[in-house]
Amino acid sequence: MISRFHFDGVLPPDGEVPLPAAVSHHALRVLRLAEGEPMVLFDGSGIEVDARLVVRGKQGFAVLGERHEISRESPLELILVQALASGDKMDWIVQKAVELGVARVIPVQAERSVLRLSGERAQKRQAHWQQVAISACEQSGRNVVPEVAPIQSLTAYLEANAGADRLVLAPGGERPLAELPRPGAALHLMIGPEGGWSDSELNACRATGAIALGLGPRILRTETAGLAAIAAMQARWGDL
Known part of the structure; x- marks a missing residue:
């Protein structure tokens, strides 16, 4: 090659x-x-x-x-809103999400996030994840590099993206993917940290119109859940 x-x-x-x-x-x-x-x-x-x-x-x-x-971008504009995960899980998530075609990655600090970043450390980690996204584009053939946004709080994200179409992944989510209509605009997929979203976070998401999405009876790890959902959405509405 x-x-x-x-x-x-x-x-x-x-x-x-x-x-x-x-x-x-x-x-x-x-x-x-x-x-x-x-x-x-x-x-x-x-x-x-x-x-x-x-x-x-x-x-x-x-x-x-x-x-x-040459465009290798998906017709589905999918934004991954990923709660910070520990260790090298975020590298894996960013890499594979870009390979699967997401248009943007927004890292958020959740209540149960083990990883805590702020200031210069947060900026350095964001720059590192952006380079991971670039490397994923080199490997996968994409000619448009998705942005990895600065790390932000969940509240800041919700306020900055008012009116966005949102799906928040949660065990026992009331809507399966098969029942959802094709999105008419950019779709924000929200994935919680290792310990999951707190009740207050889920309530805050629902208050903005987010739909709680279920992916079946099994509990998936944070590094699995988002990628499984992205692949399923690309198969249903995108180009897989």
């Missing part, structure tokens, strides 16, 4: 460009690509460009070729 790389900047229409330091290192030191090997670059604008690797010393360059406007 031809390697795909995200170019941090705007790709010019033609000519030669130096590869960003991280991309150059990955291409030359990790993948050990050789002079003249083909690659594909994308800058997040929806366009991908055929390119050829040029090596000068320790720096990689790309000679740009044909441009392609």
Whole structure:
């Protein structure tokens, strides 16, 4: 397979460009690509460009070729609202959600979130998750990079997204997916932390019009629940 790389900047229409330091290192030191090997670059604008690797010393360059406007975005605009999960679970969730086609990821601090982040630590973790999203786009062929929003409280999220169509995943949710109509706009899917949403959080979500969604009789882990729901929604309304 031809390697795909995200170019941090705007790709010019033609000519030669130096590869960003991280991309150059990955291409030359990790993948050990050789002079003249083909690659594909994308800058997040929806366009991908055929390119050829040029090596000068320790720096990689790309000679740009044909441009392609190729959309691999789902017709279902799905926003994942994910309560913070501990360890490397958030990396996994962001990576797989992007592979499955979500348009945006919004991390929220929930009452029962084990992971607690604020200030500089929160900013660094957000930047890390954004890079995870970029890597997932490189792997999955997406040419538009979903945003990983800054970490926010559930209250702040609800206030900033008033009127959004929301599904909140909850054990015993009153509506199964099969009964729901196709969404007419962006759909926000809300997934709780390891301990689940608290009663007060569920009530706050319901007060904004959120529908409590059930995914069957089994209790799913936070890193499983959202991905299972996304895959089911893509199969029902999207492009899977």
